[in-house]
Amino acid sequence: MTALRDDLTTRAAYVSDAxxxxxxxxxxxxxRSVEEIRELLATARENGWPVISRGGGTSVAGNAIGDGLVIDTSRYFNRILEIDPHARTATIEPGVICDQLRDAASEFGLTYGPDPSTHSRATVGGMVANNACGSHSVAWGTSAQNLVSLTVMLADGREVTLDAGGTSDAALDSQLTQLRDRHLAMLRTELGQFPRQVSGYGLHYLLSENGFDVAKAFAGTEGTCGIITRLTVKLVAKPPFTALAVLGFTDAIAAATAAPKFRVRGVTTIEGMGSDLLDALRTRPGQENAGxxxxxxxxxxxxxxxxxTQEAAFEAxxxxxxxxxxxxxDSVVVGDPAEARALWRIREAGAGIxxxxxxxxxxxxxxxxxxxxxxxxxxYLKDLYALLDEMDLRGIPFGHFGEGCVHIRISFDFNTDExxxxxxxxxxxxxxxxxxxxGSVSGEHGDGRARSELLSTIYSDEARGAFARFKRIFDPDNFFNPGVVVDPEPLDRGIRPGPGARTFELTPVHAFSADDGSFGQAINRCVGVGACRSDSGAMCPSFHATxxxxxxxxxxxxxxxxMLRGEHITDGWKSKETYEALDLCLSCKACATExxxxxxxxxxxxEFLHHHFRQGLSSFVGKDRRPMAHLTMGWMPWLMKLVTRVPGSLRAVNFLERFRPIEELTKKLGGIEPKRRMIRFNDTPLTSWFKTRTPQGAVARGGGRAASSAEKPSVVLWPDTFTNFSADGPGKAAVAxxxxMGYRVLMPMGNVCCGLTWHSTGQLDMTRRTLLQTLDVMEPLLEAGYPIIGLEPSCTVMLQHDITELLPDDPRAHKVRALTxxxxxxxxxxxxxxxxxxFDTLETHAGPGTAVCQVHCHEKAQGDFTPELRVLEKxxxxxxxVGGGCCGLAGNWGFEPGHHEISQTLGExxxxxxxRAAGPGSIVLADGFSCRTQIAQGTDAEGVHLAQVMYAALRAEK
Structure with a gap:
């Protein structure tokens, strides 16, 4: 029996979909199995719970949520059982992800036709339940049209098979036949009138001319009639070659009017957008010239x-x-896949915003x-624009114009009853x-709680009565997903961002400048489209692992x-449930971009950790004290500075930690994960080395007055904590x-730090205090306008982004951001x-230089690694x-107890x-100290910094 998760931490995560x-x-x-689903239905009946099926939870209509038992098939019930390339079918479990199926089918030159925008995380079972479509439906149809058969479990635990011709249950067949025969005229005149008529149930598939296809009729029932346990779907042959024509019209309405004329042989997409979408895209950073x-x-x-052939595609x-x-x-026609991809990115990026x-x-x-x-x-689109204007609402329509489907999100105000x-x-x-x-109130996402009430506007009493009868045939006790399609809930009941959503509010430490200074508004950003559940990209590492x-x-x-609502999680910032949910967040920042x-x-x-742990003495002692790892790792810059006041202390620490019992005791006292090895330290800090080195460098003591007046342009090398105390190789290489290259290198000798370790552990008062002290030290250098060169990516991003969120009113912070x-x-x-x-061209003993490069997650998310790649190419x-995202260590996170297994999973x-796959002699490049530590502790390799690669090329020339 699969375990029920009835803890509040889990239930809160499932409180909504998209x-x-x-x-x-x-x-x-x-x-994990059909038998476990059967047992779960019995448990739900015993407890009087309704049952809600859920896949990827990417539904925008509210049909994957409920107050009963949510059965999520996406995590374990997700095997591809068989692909038959000759019959062009696939038999799968419902939790299979669309892209997972498409990748498996591609081995045979086939694909699964429906491809909604959420194809990287939507389950095929959920797609069938909502009758999802996608951009290629003009050629390959809806999920229903690509369905061969279904096996579904009814409330009493029986499994029945549905396909063209009926079901495996004679009693069901008889009832469905009676339903069809009673409503023949309505089925032929109200349903199935155009491809994207998805609202309601697809009962027209029960007609004899449609083969009495009960499987297709069951598609789009949104989990209201039973649980899908197995399905067989059609696969289609991908065209060997494609070309893309992008046609320009005066406006979106003209484009929509023209769209039906392109429904001709060979055309597989007819997607539309207007200039308002492009204008919105151009407001985003880095997209000013988009389009x-x-x-x-x-x-x-x-x-x-x-x-x-490519020629035939291009000519068509x-x-x-x-x-x-x-x-x-005007028009542009491209046959080159890279050029087509560049054009598609405009459309997809616009839709994403x-x-x-x-x-x-x-x-x-x-x-x-x-x-x-x-x-x-x-x-219709012209009238929709007019209605938006009349009601003082804003939205940007786009969508599958060739099939008459319009996507739009609108500026509704859910904060007040009005x-x-x-x-x-x-x-x-x-x-x-x-x-x-x-038309239809739904064109591919289903009716759910958003539109089921509206079926009375678009369908006759007879049609809705037939829907109700169909549900009762499969689900006589209204056990499955009540309130959806049949006997609908009011469309304005239980709105998540509605009145009462923020009974608990606070004044945050961060400026939240993009959210009007409101933590609550920042939390409202998440609309639930579930991009963080995709296995591609860098977001979200802990989900990738678990x-x-x-x-x-x-x-x-x-x-x-x-937590902000305060209805079920009632202890606000002290919430242990929210703390548990945040515990495996690596703070990699991938979500900030992806x-x-x-x-x-x-x-x-x-921000949460700052408020969760009481400030002052109680942060260190008592029941609300921080984890010891927050103190040892968070206060590392201060501890290192304290230790180095005793000459030779770092060398002594390194010597003592060579003895495992001492190392183990140190980890135990410091609250460090037992399976981790302790880091080693420089014999002397980088700043101390720099102060006493040969005179070709200049020292900026006490805040920036250079000791040399050599007529060279000056730069400031930032002595981050990791380079200064634990890994000075990159720092020394960077100086050389x-x-x-002809620069006078300066290094601030005062007490400077970006505050990263305090920030990542939520000690924001100390972060701000450290940054203010740093700005005081740096002020003369800032006034001079010298570039500040960062070596540690996480610290560099802290100076380029977070500093102005923590000190928004300090002009020196903005200057640091601009100069770094x-x-x-x-x-x-x-x-x-x-x-x-x-520099000379670098070669290794294996021949021309080759490198495997792990880009630090912060730099990947909020920086730009392409300049580094240009340097390496030169x-x-x-x-x-390396693809993916975070290395898995993530600074203090990987050293905290309980994180080691997931850390290693992410490394693998x-x-x-x-x-391991790199050739002998390949460089392993990792600018991040955490990344190099993870590499050293997880492989036989040793990572190096770009500065060290450049230094090797410099020495080769000498």
Whole structure:
């Protein structure tokens, strides 16, 4: 029997999906087998709980949440059972991820046709339950149309098989036949009228002309009729070659009007967007020039064409503008995959930002995916824009124009009762509008709690009565997902960000400048699209290791939101549930970039920890004291400075820790993970070495007055704690490299520190105090405007980003942010500006230089490693960047007790295998001290810093 998870930590993580709704489940279960699902249904019946099926939880309609037992099949019930390339089918368990199936099918030149935007984390079972579609549905159809058969479990534990021709249960067949025969006219005139008519149940598939296909009729029932335990789906052949035509029109309405004309043979996508989407994209950092590759116009269609040869695909794409000669303004046709990918990125990046308005305001689903017959889309879209204007709402429509489906998130105000009432008025009027055009309130995401109430607007009493009868046939006791489709809940009940969502508020330490200074508004950023559940990319490491919703970025955001609500998590900042949810967050900052709404969990965790542990003496003693690791690791800069006041102390520490009993005792006293090895220290701090070295360097003592007046441009090398006390090799190499390039190197000798270790452990008062002291020391150097070169990526990012969030009103903090660069960025700029380049092409004993490179997670998230790659290329080093994200150590996190197993799992995900697979003599490049420590403790390799690689090339020349 699978264990029920009824702890509040888990339940809070499952309180919502990607919708605006909130329901706290009674329990969550993650079954591994059909038998465990049967036992779970029996348990739910005994406890009087309804049952809610859940896959990736990416539904925007609120159909994957409820107050009963949530059965999540995504974690364990996710095997691909068989792929039959001859029949072009796959038999799978419901928790299989769409991309997982597509990758497996690609071995045979096949793919799974439906491809919603959440394909990297949506389960196929959930896609079938919602009848999901995607951008290629114009060619390959909906999930229902790609379904061969289903096995479903009913409330009494029976499994029945559904397919074309009926079911494995004669009594069910008889009832379904009676239902069909009673409503023949309605089924033929109200349902199945256009491809994206997803609302309600697909009962038209029961018609004899549709093969009495009960499996397809069951698709789109949104978990209201039974639990899918197995399914067989169609696979389709991918076109060997594709070309992309992007056509420009005067505006989005003109593009929508033209879209149906491209529904011709060979066209596999007809995606649309308008200039408002492009304008929104250009408000994002680094996207100011986005869209330059697009043809002229104010609205665009993306039409992909497939063919057997590249020439045929390109010629077919070139012919498309001729279909709309009278309205097309301009067009671009590309056959090269890289050029097509660049164009698609504009469309996908634009779609990703609509969860947040251009001015940073909140935008919500609710009227997320309405659809009309494609020939009416232009007129419908025009009226939708007019309705938004009339009701003083904002949103940016885009979507599957070739199939008449429009996606939009709207600036609803859910903070007040009046705002919620305004939301209802808009939704009701929008439903009337879509009905006038013969449309559907849902075009691919299902009805859920968002739109089930609206079925009375678009369907007759007879149709809704047939829906109710269909549900009773499969689920006579309303056991499965009540309140959805049949006997619907009110669409404005239980809105997650609604009134009462922030009964507990605070004045945060961070400025939260992108969220009007509000921690609560920052938490509202998470709309739940679940990008953090994807196995691709760097986000979210702990989810990659555990596949536990609690340990996804979304799960943590839900816990924080419940904490602020104060309804079930009632002890606010002292919440042990939220502390547990945040415990496995590595503070890698990947979410700050990869999340579509730039959730920054590292900052939220630091803010939470600051308030969770009482400040002052109680932070060190008593029941509310911090973990010892927070003190030993967080206060490391201060402890190191204290120790070095005794000459030779660091050398003595290194000597003593060579004896394992002493090392083990040190770890025990310091609250360090027992399986970790202690780090070693420099014999003397880097700053002490620099102070006494040969005169070619200049010392900036007491805040910046240089001891030398040599007429060379000056730079400041930042003596971060890790380089200064534990790994001075990169620091010494950087000094030599910068001097060889013609610079006078300065190093502040006062007490400077970025405060990173205090920040990552949530000791924000000390972080701010340390930064203020640092700014005092650095003031003369800042006034001189010298570049500040950082070697440790995490510290560099702290100076480039976090410092102004912690000291927003201090102009010196903004100056530090502007002046701080990485060594790679500084060196690349130096070379591109024609500066001296005293380096030879680097070779190893294995031949031309090759490197395996682990980019530090903070630099990957909030920096730019491309300058480093340009430097390495100039040095003749062929660099392979390790995929994935964090190395798994993550500073203090990897040294905290209980984290070692996951730390090693993450190292084995990408980093360790890449190092083992590297050729002999390859350089292992890792600028981060944590990354080099993880490499040393997890492999036989030794990581080096870019500065050391540059120094090796410099010495080779000499």
């Amino acid at each position: 919708s605006i709704y909130r329901r706290l489940p009674a329990a969550v279960a993650e079954p 330059r590759e697009l043809p002229e116009g104010g609205g665009w269609l993306y039409c992909e064409v497939g063919a057997d 794409a070139r012919a498309l503008p001729g279909l709309v000669e009278e309205t097309v303004v 609509v969860t947040r308005l251009p001015d940073g305001g909140e935008a919500w689903p609710g009227w997320e995916d309405s659809a009309v017959p494609p020939q009416h889309l232009g007129a 705002g919620v009432a305004h939301y209802r008025r808009f939704i009701e009027r929008a439903a009337e509008l879509v009905h006038r055009y013969g 596949h536990d919703e609690v340990h996804s970025t979304r799960g943590r955001m839900r816990s924080l939101a419940e 999340c579509p709404v730039n959730v920054d969990m590292a900052t939220y965790k630091a 490299v910068l001097e060889a 660069v990485t060594l790679g960025e500084f060196s690349a700029r130096h070379a591109e500006d024609g500066g001296d380049w005293p 040095l003749g080093v062929d660099t392979a960047v 995900r990408n980093l360790f295998p890449a190092i």
